[in-house]
Amino acid sequence: xxxxxxxxxxxxLALLVPLLVxxxxxxxxxxxxxxxxxxxxxxxxxxxxTRWTLENYARLADPFxxxxxxxxxxxxxxxxxxxxxxxxxxxxxxxxxxKRAQGLLLLIYLAPWLVNVVVKAxxxxxxxxxxxxxxRSLRELGLISAPLQLMFNETGxxxxxxxxxxxxxxxxxxxALSALDxxxxxxxxxxxxxxxxxxxxxxxxxxxxxxxAGAFINFTMNMAAFATPALxxxxxxxxxxxxxxxxxxxxxxxxxxxxxxxxxxxxTLVPIWLSRRMASMRQARLRGA
Amino acid sequence: xxxxxxxxxxxGSVTAVKDVSFSVNKGEFFSLLGPSGxxxxxxxxxxxxxxxxxxxxxxxxxxxxxxxxMRARDTALVFQNxxxxxxxxxxxxxxxGLKMRRxxxxxxTRRVSEALELVRMSSFAKRLPGELSGGQQQRVxxxxxxxxxxxxxxxxxxxxxxxxxxRDEMRGEIRxxxxxxxxxxxxxTHDLQEAFAVSDRIAVLRQGSLQQVGTAAELYDAPASQFxxxxxxxxxxxxxxxxxxxxxxxxxxxxxxLTVSVFANARPWRVSDMAWVSLxxxxxxxxxxxxxxxxxxxxxxxITYLGGRVDLALAVNGVTIRAHVxxxxxxxxxxxxxxxxxxxxxxxxxxxxxxx
Numbered sequence: 001x002x003x004x005x006x007x008x009x010x011x012x013l014a015l016l017v018p019l020l021v022x023x024x025x026x027x028x029x030x031x032x033x034x035x036x037x038x039x040x041x042x043x044x045x046x047x048x049x050t051r052w053t054l055e056n057y058a059r060l061a062d063p064f065x066x067x068x069x070x071x072x073x074x075x076x077x078x079x080x081x082x083x084x085x086x087x088x089x090x091x092x093x094x095x096x097x098x099k100r101a102q103g104l105l106l107l108i109y110l111a112p113w114l115v116n117v118v119v120k121a122x123x124x125x126x127x128x129x130x131x132x133x134x135x136r137s138l139r140e141l142g143l144i145s146a147p148l149q150l151m152f153n154e155t156g157x158x159x160x161x162x163x164x165x166x167x168x169x170x171x172x173x174x175x176a177l178s179a180l181d182x183x184x185x186x187x188x189x190x191x192x193x194x195x196x197x198x199x200x201x202x203x204x205x206x207x208x209x210x211x212x213a214g215a216f217i218n219f220t221m222n223m224a225a226f227a228t229p230a231l232x233x234x235x236x237x238x239x240x241x242x243x244x245x246x247x248x249x250x251x252x253x254x255x256x257x258x259x260x261x262x263x264x265x266x267x268t269l270v271p272i273w274l275s276r277r278m279a280s281m282r283q284a285r286l287r288g289a
Numbered sequence: 290x291x292x293x294x295x296x297x298x299x300x301g302s303v304t305a306v307k308d309v310s311f312s313v314n315k316g317e318f319f320s321l322l323g324p325s326g327x328x329x330x331x332x333x334x335x336x337x338x339x340x341x342x343x344x345x346x347x348x349x350x351x352x353x354x355x356x357x358x359m360r361a362r363d364t365a366l367v368f369q370n371x372x373x374x375x376x377x378x379x380x381x382x383x384x385x386g387l388k389m390r391r392x393x394x395x396x397x398t399r400r401v402s403e404a405l406e407l408v409r410m411s412s413f414a415k416r417l418p419g420e421l422s423g424g425q426q427q428r429v430x431x432x433x434x435x436x437x438x439x440x441x442x443x444x445x446x447x448x449x450x451x452x453x454x455x456r457d458e459m460r461g462e463i464r465x466x467x468x469x470x471x472x473x474x475x476x477x478t479h480d481l482q483e484a485f486a487v488s489d490r491i492a493v494l495r496q497g498s499l500q501q502v503g504t505a506a507e508l509y510d511a512p513a514s515q516f517x518x519x520x521x522x523x524x525x526x527x528x529x530x531x532x533x534x535x536x537x538x539x540x541x542x543x544x545x546x547l548t549v550s551v552f553a554n555a556r557p558w559r560v561s562d563m564a565w566v567s568l569x570x571x572x573x574x575x576x577x578x579x580x581x582x583x584x585x586x587x588x589x590x591x592i593t594y595l596g597g598r599v600d601l602a603l604a605v606n607g608v609t610i611r612a613h614v615x616x617x618x619x620x621x622x623x624x625x626x627x628x629x630x631x632x633x634x635x636x637x638x639x640x641x642x643x644x645x
Contacts, residue, residue, distance in 0.1 A: 181370070181372065183368050183370065183372040184372050184374060184375075186337075186339050186359070186366070186368075186372070187366065187368060187372040187373075187374075188374070188385065189358075189359040189360050190337055190338075190339075190359055190360070190362075190364065190365065190366045191360075191365070191385050191386035191389055191433070191437065192360045192386055192389035192390055192437070193360060193385075193389050194360065197389065201374075201385075202374060205376045206374075206375065206376055
């Protein structure tokens with residue numbers, strides 16, 4: 001009987017083993033390897049595993065790499081802010097529709113996710129390129145003489161990722177707005193608030209946690225994005241993930257590539273940690289002193 | 290003060306409010322009473338401006354307010370779920386309306402403190418709604434509404450989310466608050482006791498139409514229809530045929546030969562028409578030999594002892610009559626016993642039935 005209970009408890013856990021093995025072998029172990037590599041010196045002969053060093057991390061302070069980190073953070077933040085501004089009206093509009101129409105529109109917003117990021121980036125280059133739809137239209141309308149540079153710079157990355165990571169802000173915001181009791185808005189209006197005041201003093205503060213949650217996810221996704229910035233920014237607007245790719249796979253300098261990856265990971269974890277702290281502080285406040 | 294004229298409202302194919310007209314006097318405590326789905330909350334929301342009526346007009350202080358936006362109507366609404374702003378403290382919730390009115394900081398602080406004092410919530414000023422009990426949230430919601438000194442206070446089932454004991458307590462508090470402030474108030478409720486306890490006048494609604502407006506006593510002693518009679522707690526409602534009209538009296542035959550004699554009272558009685566009769570349980574006499582309204586031998590079917598009062602179920606000529614007998618020490622009949630029951634014409638309410 002006792003062993004029967006034991007088996008029944010272990011049975012479901014056994015189902016986790018295959019995935020656990022895969023994760024350990026192909027995710028955790030390479031990650032540890034990367035961390036270890038980043039503390040070893042590299043020369044043209046290869047990695048010197050006999051010596052430990054911090055020189056790979058010291059090299060990150062080089063103005064070139066600092067610039068790449070700053071650009072990545074700046075572009076990521078701009079994308080997040082633009083997406084917040086664009087997603088709010090869309091989310092509000094969605095909640096005014098019937099449940100059926102909401103489902104349909106959300107499906108349309110979700111549809112680009114079914115397309116591979118690389119394919120999407122090539123799609124963008126047809127639209128944004130020097131001879132793309134936008135530039136040709138503007139030229140034929142006589143609005144511009146020389147093509148606008150919409151690709152292979154920060155603008156290209158921003159356009160591509162605002163669209164690419166839009167849902168991560170839209171969905172939590174839409175959920176929060178749907179759950180908002182209309183009586184709160186009526187109560188505010190009944191007490192003399194204008195529509196703008198209702199938004200600023202009731203809707204916005206109550207849905208702010210959802211907006212922030214979405215914004216943090218969006219920001220970390222922007223920081224980590226590779227394919228879109230590589231194809232729409234390229235070597236003229238390098239972001240960390242692109243440089244890490246070049247160092248690892250072109251220069252084959254795995255120790256320094258590891259240091260780049262670790263730095264990106266740590267920087268990206270900061271906002272996640274911050275958001276968790278803020279969420280738990282708010283929870284504690286709402287639950288009562 | 291407030292006048293509604295022919296207000297109607299439909300949602301799609303459902304008519305929520307049908308041609309409702311009534312007036313509320315200044316300082317009056319007026320209740321909209323009816324079963325759920327009767328349109329009373331819709332009517333309240335039309336007055337507040339949350340919904341636009343399809344037809345009809347509303348005047349507040351002799352000014353039409355139909356086209357005014359919600360925030361310019363000078364009404365203050367207390368919602369059934371209180372709708373307190375969850376991110377603001379009790380103090381900030383109460384201050385909201387004053388902030389919107391750009392009341393200077395000092396006056397705002399003073400008035401909010403007074404309002405919180407009025408509902409005995411001063412010590413909870415810094416709490417968020419989530420940290421308050423249902424009764425406390427209710428008090429904050431009341432303070433938030435009265436602090437702006439509205440012309441009209443609208444209460445939407447404010448007590449229905451509270452437990453029975455708290456409900457009785459808050460009922461008294463709301464009434465005394467309304468009296469102290471002299472604020473014209475409309476209460477929406479489905480609870481008869483609540484409406485009777487606090488209201489100066491009551492409007493009974495059924496399926497969106499107004500059935501009767503009057504004081505509690507008027508509704509109970511002279512219900513305009515069988516529906517109102519049933520709703521205000523008349524338990525013995527019978528229907529029958531008019532068999533005779535003579536000498537200022539009408540005779541109605543109900544059930545299996547239960548004939549009731551009533552005062553004709555200048556109502557349009559016609560022989561063989563339908564009529565309804567209400568024999569209120571507290572007016573049934575037990576043991577009296579002959580009364581002018583009707584006297585019968587009845588079998589005691591059931592007895593419910595309630596302490597101060599004993600409820601009897603009596604089988605008479607094919608119908609069951611309920612009687613409430615005050616417990617003043619008299620011998621009580623036993624189940625199965627045959628007793629003489631009766632009522633005088635004075636105690637019977639009867640109307641020719643217009644096919645209601």
